[in-house]
Amino acid sequence: MLRTRSKSAALLAFATVLSASHGALAETLYLTAAHMIDTAAGKVIDNPAVLIEGDRIMAVGTQASLAAPKDARRIDLGGKTILPGLIDMHVHITARADQNGYESLAVTTAAEAISGVANAGTTLRAGFTTIRNVGAGGFSDIALRDSINRGETIGPRIIASGPAIGATGGHCDNNLLPESYHDVGEAVADGPVAIRAMVRRVHKFGADMIKFCATGGVLSKGDSVGGQQYTLEEMTALVSEAHMLGMRVAAHAHGASGIKDALRAGVDTIEHASLADDEAFALAKAHGAAFSMDIYNDDFILGEGEKMGILPESLEKERSIGLLQRQTFQRAVKAGVTMVFGTDAGVYPHGGNAKQFTKMVQWGMTPMQAIQAATITSAQVLGKDGNDIGQIAKGKIADIIGLDNNPTDNVKSLEQVSFVMKAGKIIENRPGL
Numbered sequence: 001m002l003r004t005r006s007k008s009a010a011l012l013a014f015a016t017v018l019s020a021s022h023g024a025l026a027e028t029l030y031l032t033a034a035h036m037i038d039t040a041a042g043k044v045i046d047n048p049a050v051l052i053e054g055d056r057i058m059a060v061g062t063q064a065s066l067a068a069p070k071d072a073r074r075i076d077l078g079g080k081t082i083l084p085g086l087i088d089m090h091v092h093i094t095a096r097a098d099q100n101g102y103e104s105l106a107v108t109t110a111a112e113a114i115s116g117v118a119n120a121g122t123t124l125r126a127g128f129t130t131i132r133n134v135g136a137g138g139f140s141d142i143a144l145r146d147s148i149n150r151g152e153t154i155g156p157r158i159i160a161s162g163p164a165i166g167a168t169g170g171h172c173d174n175n176l177l178p179e180s181y182h183d184v185g186e187a188v189a190d191g192p193v194a195i196r197a198m199v200r201r202v203h204k205f206g207a208d209m210i211k212f213c214a215t216g217g218v219l220s221k222g223d224s225v226g227g228q229q230y231t232l233e234e235m236t237a238l239v240s241e242a243h244m245l246g247m248r249v250a251a252h253a254h255g256a257s258g259i260k261d262a263l264r265a266g267v268d269t270i271e272h273a274s275l276a277d278d279e280a281f282a283l284a285k286a287h288g289a290a291f292s293m294d295i296y297n298d299d300f301i302l303g304e305g306e307k308m309g310i311l312p313e314s315l316e317k318e319r320s321i322g323l324l325q326r327q328t329f330q331r332a333v334k335a336g337v338t339m340v341f342g343t344d345a346g347v348y349p350h351g352g353n354a355k356q357f358t359k360m361v362q363w364g365m366t367p368m369q370a371i372q373a374a375t376i377t378s379a380q381v382l383g384k385d386g387n388d389i390g391q392i393a394k395g396k397i398a399d400i401i402g403l404d405n406n407p408t409d410n411v412k413s414l415e416q417v418s419f420v421m422k423a424g425k426i427i428e429n430r431p432g433l
């Protein structure tokens with residue numbers, strides 16, 4: 001008893017010092033719930049208590065071990081399970097699922113930005129407090145990121161790539177119109193010199209990271225989904241330039257040869273990774289790269305894609321790799337490749353990001369592994385941008401979500417988030433079931 005009291009007194013003193021150093025009185029919150037997911041230990045803690053001041057977690061314990069300071073506001077979430085805010089490493093926050101094929105040509109940058117504002121709110125309320133945006137037109141994701149950081153727009157923390165870099169005629173170019181329209185994707189670059197210049201340009205206009213297309217893709221016209229589109233030499237130039245500027249690199253890559261050259265070039269994440277083979281798994285592990293595999297997406301593209309205006313050619317491509325990608329996911333998990341959580345939301349409706357958890361468990365992960373992929377592992381793979389997130393632990397940013405049911409019993413409960421706190425601010429707090 002004595003120990004508990006002196007500990008909380010020390011904490012209170014620490015909190016007072018901290019709020020004084022901030023110059024303003026930040027509110028102290030004492031948050032309690034029935035269970036907490038400890039993503040570092042991979043354990044469920046019963047009767048947790050979390051002390052939050054301003055945007056930071058000051059202490060974590062159980063209700064028995066960590067007493068509430070006298071002046072703290074108590075928030076009791078009753079029977080809920082709390083866990084760190086979720087991280088989606090592959091989102092197109094400014095895209096809509098119903099604007100595909102030739103319809104997409106009518107979407108202006110302004111329209112993208114406005115959709116982004118709406119999508120950001122939906123994504124945050126679904127429990128995703130951080131996203132990596134990997135590809136947006138007109139630097140609209142950068143504008144959205146800055147608006148959220150200013151407190152003007154409600155949304156997740158965004159690590160933004162700006163426009164995705166790619167080869168002429170490749171997945172990151174625009175291939176819908178004939179030559180006479182002179183339509184070129186905004187970050188098309190060919191050859192090491194032009195690619196380095198494009199990395200610098202994307203960085204200049206505010207990107208936090210670089211996204212590029214190493215191979216063909218599903219939703220692009222006229223390319224083969226697995227075909228390699230940058231040489232090893234081009235990818236090496238891109239990655240070294242980006243790393244020199246302090247940016248991480250995400251490579252869109254479906255086919256095995258493009259995946260392997262991207263890994264040899266030193267990329268940080270492989271997006272999709274559909275046809276990765278054993279050699280690719282070994283390269284990923286040797287180079288410390290992670291896979292970000294959107295294995296729910298296939299259900300939406302094949303179920304709703306035609307209604308959403310996805311081109312018949314793209315539906316055919318999805319049919320050819322959807323199942324193979326899930327089988328690759330299973331083998332990659334078994335092989336011990338670092339797996340993050342990336343959905344490609346935007347291709348399917350925003351807010352449904354968590355639907356992928358069920359697929360990850362169906363295809364070889366435990367519920368705890370799937371939760372870790374979307375929290376602590378993704379945070380680690382973000383590097384400096386992820387240092388302070390992904391865990392409910394002392395010193396981390398207070399990104400905390402609450403669920404009515406324990407997701408380690410049923411991972412589907414992650415689709416029903418009823419409490420969302422981002423950086424100490426309560427965004428959503430619905431009573432439990």
Ligand SMILES: [Zn+2]
Pocket residue numbers: 090092134135344
């Ligand atoms: Zn994507």
